[in-house]
Amino acid sequence: xxxxxxxxxxxxxxxxxxxxxTAILAPMFIPEQASTxxxxxxxxLPPSSDYLLGTDHLGRDLFYRVILGARLSMMxxxxxxxxxxxxxxxxxxxxxxxxGHVDNVLMRLVDTFLSFPVLLLALTISAVLGPSLQNTIIAxxxxxxxxxxxxxxxxxxxxxxxPYVEAARASGTTDLFMILRHxxxxxxxxxxxxxxxxxxxxxLAEAGLSFLGLGTQPPQxxxxxxxxxxxxxxxVAPWTALVPxxxxxxxxxxxxxxxxxxxxxxxxxxxx
Amino acid sequence: xxxxxxxxxxxxxxGGKGSGSAPGLISIEGLRVEFETDAGxxxxxxxxxxxxxxxxxxxxxxxxxSGKSVTSLSLMRLIEFSGGRITGGAIWFSxxxxxxxxxTKAGDETMRSIRGNEIGMIFQEPMTSLNPVxxxxxxxxxxxxxxKGLTRTQAGKAALELLRSVRIPEPERRMRQYPHELxxxxxxxxxxxxxxxxxxxxxxxxxxxxxxDVTIQAEILALIDQLKRENGMAVLFITHDMSxxxxxxxxxxxxYRGNLVEEGPVRQIFTAPQQDYTKALLAAVPLLGEMAGKPxxxxxxxxxxxxxxxxxxxxxxxxAPEVLLDVRNLTTRFPVRGxxxxxxxxNVHAVEDVSFTINRGETLSLVGESGCGKSTCGRSILRxxxxxxxxxIIDGVEIxxxxxxxxxxxxxNMQMIFQDPFASLNPYRRLREQVAEPLVNFRVAxxxxxxxxxxxxxxxxxxxxxxxxxxPHELxxxxxQRVAIARALALNPQLVIADExxxxxxxxxxxxxxxxxxxxxTEFGLSFxxxxxxxxxxxxxxxxxxxxYLGRIVEIGPRRAVFEDPRHxxxxxxxxxxxxxxxxxxxxRGDMSFKxxxxxxxxxxxxxxxxHYDEVSPGHFILRA
Numbered sequence: 001x002x003x004x005x006x007x008x009x010x011x012x013x014x015x016x017x018x019x020x021x022t023a024i025l026a027p028m029f030i031p032e033q034a035s036t037x038x039x040x041x042x043x044x045l046p047p048s049s050d051y052l053l054g055t056d057h058l059g060r061d062l063f064y065r066v067i068l069g070a071r072l073s074m075m076x077x078x079x080x081x082x083x084x085x086x087x088x089x090x091x092x093x094x095x096x097x098x099x100g101h102v103d104n105v106l107m108r109l110v111d112t113f114l115s116f117p118v119l120l121l122a123l124t125i126s127a128v129l130g131p132s133l134q135n136t137i138i139a140x141x142x143x144x145x146x147x148x149x150x151x152x153x154x155x156x157x158x159x160x161x162x163p164y165v166e167a168a169r170a171s172g173t174t175d176l177f178m179i180l181r182h183x184x185x186x187x188x189x190x191x192x193x194x195x196x197x198x199x200x201x202x203x204l205a206e207a208g209l210s211f212l213g214l215g216t217q218p219p220q221x222x223x224x225x226x227x228x229x230x231x232x233x234x235x236v237a238p239w240t241a242l243v244p245x246x247x248x249x250x251x252x253x254x255x256x257x258x259x260x261x262x263x264x265x266x267x268x269x270x271x272x
Numbered sequence: 273x274x275x276x277x278x279x280x281x282x283x284x285x286x287g288g289k290g291s292g293s294a295p296g297l298i299s300i301e302g303l304r305v306e307f308e309t310d311a312g313x314x315x316x317x318x319x320x321x322x323x324x325x326x327x328x329x330x331x332x333x334x335x336x337x338s339g340k341s342v343t344s345l346s347l348m349r350l351i352e353f354s355g356g357r358i359t360g361g362a363i364w365f366s367x368x369x370x371x372x373x374x375x376t377k378a379g380d381e382t383m384r385s386i387r388g389n390e391i392g393m394i395f396q397e398p399m400t401s402l403n404p405v406x407x408x409x410x411x412x413x414x415x416x417x418x419x420k421g422l423t424r425t426q427a428g429k430a431a432l433e434l435l436r437s438v439r440i441p442e443p444e445r446r447m448r449q450y451p452h453e454l455x456x457x458x459x460x461x462x463x464x465x466x467x468x469x470x471x472x473x474x475x476x477x478x479x480x481x482x483x484x485d486v487t488i489q490a491e492i493l494a495l496i497d498q499l500k501r502e503n504g505m506a507v508l509f510i511t512h513d514m515s516x517x518x519x520x521x522x523x524x525x526x527x528y529r530g531n532l533v534e535e536g537p538v539r540q541i542f543t544a545p546q547q548d549y550t551k552a553l554l555a556a557v558p559l560l561g562e563m564a565g566k567p568x569x570x571x572x573x574x575x576x577x578x579x580x581x582x583x584x585x586x587x588x589x590x591x592a593p594e595v596l597l598d599v600r601n602l603t604t605r606f607p608v609r610g611x612x613x614x615x616x617x618x619n620v621h622a623v624e625d626v627s628f629t630i631n632r633g634e635t636l637s638l639v640g641e642s643g644c645g646k647s648t649c650g651r652s653i654l655r656x657x658x659x660x661x662x663x664x665i666i667d668g669v670e671i672x673x674x675x676x677x678x679x680x681x682x683x684x685n686m687q688m689i690f691q692d693p694f695a696s697l698n699p700y701r702r703l704r705e706q707v708a709e710p711l712v713n714f715r716v717a718x719x720x721x722x723x724x725x726x727x728x729x730x731x732x733x734x735x736x737x738x739x740x741x742x743x744p745h746e747l748x749x750x751x752x753q754r755v756a757i758a759r760a761l762a763l764n765p766q767l768v769i770a771d772e773x774x775x776x777x778x779x780x781x782x783x784x785x786x787x788x789x790x791x792x793x794t795e796f797g798l799s800f801x802x803x804x805x806x807x808x809x810x811x812x813x814x815x816x817x818x819x820x821y822l823g824r825i826v827e828i829g830p831r832r833a834v835f836e837d838p839r840h841x842x843x844x845x846x847x848x849x850x851x852x853x854x855x856x857x858x859x860x861r862g863d864m865s866f867k868x869x870x871x872x873x874x875x876x877x878x879x880x881x882x883x884h885y886d887e888v889s890p891g892h893f894i895l896r897a
Binding site for chain 1: 319353587651653654656680681683684687688690691695696697698699700701705706708709713714743756759762763
């Protein structure tokens with residue numbers, strides 16, 4: 001557990017806790033309007049004592065927006081990635097473990113999805129389903145599934161070749177038991193790492209959808225949407241992009257460190 | 273470089289028996305190498321002193337973790353690239369111009385001019401020490417141009433000359449080929465040619481033949497020896513194999529856990545070893561031919577462990593031996609797919625018309641070189657790969673055409689032990705769970721009865737019960753292999769297929785595991801199908817032996833018949849290639865060349881002849897050519 005409790009990891013856990021706490025608790029203390037309150041006389045102001053992190057092109061307080069944005073961004077990213085794991089894991093495991101025609105059918109399906117750019121796929125799905133929070137999550141979740149399924153299948157193929165799987169088969173282990181006890185634990189590390197990276201991409205994908213009018217609907221705030229709207233003001237008010245950008249960056253970094261630590265903690269080889 | 277002169281005196285300091293007389297080409301004095309790891313400082317080599325005279329072959333022998341490879345990497349100062357640090361001692365090297373320099377203090381520039389130029393190195397795995405994207409020519413001329421300042425054409429000529437000197441057939445054609453187009457032995461020859469390119473005065477060979485088949489090993493060893501004689505080069509030969517030591521060494525350095533245990537001329541080490549560790553190491557090496565005249569397998573006598581009673585030879589021979597496993601005309605092929613539609617374009621004929629029987633309580637060994645189909649044969653019997661045709665009858669039951677559910681049940685009777693003890697246990701599960709798994713699968717036991725059974729199995733393979741709750745990574749290779757054996761024994765099988773089960777182990781551990789297997793055989797009347805490439809080990813453990821070549825058994829019979837009277841030319845060449853752990857019987861001298869094994873890949877629809885055998889003596893069959 002040494003690795004799990006290193007200074008870096010403790011920091012990451014703290015950061016994630018703060019972000020999650022903010023996302024969950026902020027609405028209790030900050031009125032919803034705080035993030036959407038426009039003030040045309042205070043447009044594009046740099047950070048000051050009045051506006052801790054400055055204001056955007058509509059004079060909205062970036063501090064409130066970034067805090068309230070955490071809620072939406074995190075919720076969308078986390079649920080979407082969980083959803084992609086929920087769908088992708090069985091597909092990948094079944095495909096890799098059983099092989100043959102099952103594998104062929106599933107993987108051609110996955111390849112079809114993979115042949116579209118993620119954003120385009122998410123865009124199409126959410127366009128079909130209609131713009132809403134729920135549909136954004138579904139769109140991103142489905143769009144991310146093929147990547148995960150592919151990675152998991154590859155890992156399963158690797159693990160299925162291992163002598164311990166063969167030894168287990170020779171001693172009469174059933175398929176279900178084999179998958180649960182031998183395959184899943186051994187494919188977990190790359191899945192965890194991929195998931196934490198996917199979280200970062202999911203936050204950005206949500207931004208893309210929002211920009212195209214299908215994700216978060218203005219005036220609501222999400223980090224991705226904030227970056228997108230800051231695009232036109234980068235030269236005069238760079239903080240409008242830096243603030244949500246830093247929020248995404250810190251979150252992703254913390255998630256990655258947490259993912260690494262989690263992987264190490266799950267690995268008996270690293271235990272002492 | 274002010275301390276250049278003081279070198280001679282120091283060499284004597286460290287009780288050095290051999291290092292005193294001649295001024296060494298290279299002398300190591302009190303070398304200490306450390307590694308920084310997360311768990312703190314690990315000492316790779318603690319305090320090592322020895323020297324090598326010009327034109328001498330010094331073998332450094334030791335088991336894994338003895339620090340022998342760390343030593344060789346330190347000489348080249350390559351240890352820094354592996355995360356190690358030389359924290360003490362000196363390595364005095366006499367350069368060509370007569371000056372002696374301390375390699376531990378040499379700068380990067382100096383080291384670059386020495387590496388590959390004055391000191392050449394050969395590594396274990398010939399495929400990874402050649403760059404796959406360059407032709408052989410390119411790999412050779414780079415070094416020549418760099419160190420010798422030759423022009424491109426001169427270097428090309430020199431490269432061709434080098435390939436001739438390492439006796440590569442058709443050198444002109446080889447020059448234009450890529451590493452993957454060459455066989456393993458050929459690749460290692462190229463690696464040697466590269467190391468020889470600048471006529472180094474010291475050649476470091478770090479386990480150069482460990483990854484090679486025995487016939488190729490014989491060729492490479494003979495080649496190194498010959499090059500050494502021709503060029504008056506000194507050789508530092510790192511190996512774990514005492515037989516190779518006996519064949520190659522002038523002097524031997526025995527290492528154990530980062531320290532020198534014993535040093536001396538090769539004959540002295542083999543005939544009058546002084547240290548217990550050396551004695552144990554020698555006792556653990558099975559010698560080809562030492563079982564001559566003995567009717568049954570015999571456990572190895574290991575110093576420090578209680579003598580194990582020899583297998584009672586008579587007990588089973590009174591009654592007529594009863595056949596447990598009967599394999600008839602077994603054929604296994606792997607499809608080679610190609611083209612757009614992934615159609616089968618050819619077949620690898622891995623196992624071709626193989627028949628044999630194994631008696632209850634006896635061991636049949638399948639021996640042969642890599643690619644001969646011996647492993648596939650073992651896995652086909654368990655139907656871990658599906659055979660194409662033939663019959664597999666165990667205990668009177670035909671299993672080749674059994675439906676999956678019946679097969680699952682039939683497998684209770686036969687279990688397998690794999691080669692790599694690191695890969696054959698699931699790293700995420702406790703040992704208790706892994707050994708219990710077969711019992712749980714068939715609901716043989718549960719609750720406290722299950723715990724008792726598992727603890728019993730641990731006792732049987734002589735593992736402490738405190739290991740029950742551990743994870744595989746906490747164990748050594750030998751201990752893991754014991755766990756694998758315990759798991760294989762859980763269901764009380766009658767047949768255990770041991771696929772290279774001791775090949776990855778150190779010799780002392782190998783001897784213990786072999787003894788354990790023989791002991792279990794006498795206690796429980798187990799039958800083994802023992803798959804191995806090691807002739808000496810096979811001679812130790814077998815009742816019957818089958819020699820495989822290109823998917824077929826070319827010779828099969830009682831062990832004594834096969835080993836004492838080999839009839840098939842392939843069996844004979846295998847036996848001739850085995851290095852003998854006796855410095856007075858140097859067999860690997862002069863040009864050795866064995867016929868390369870042809871490809872087992874045939875086009876679809878290729879008609880293979882059936883195997884016909886001649887019986888040369890009772891039970892001893894030879895494949896008819």
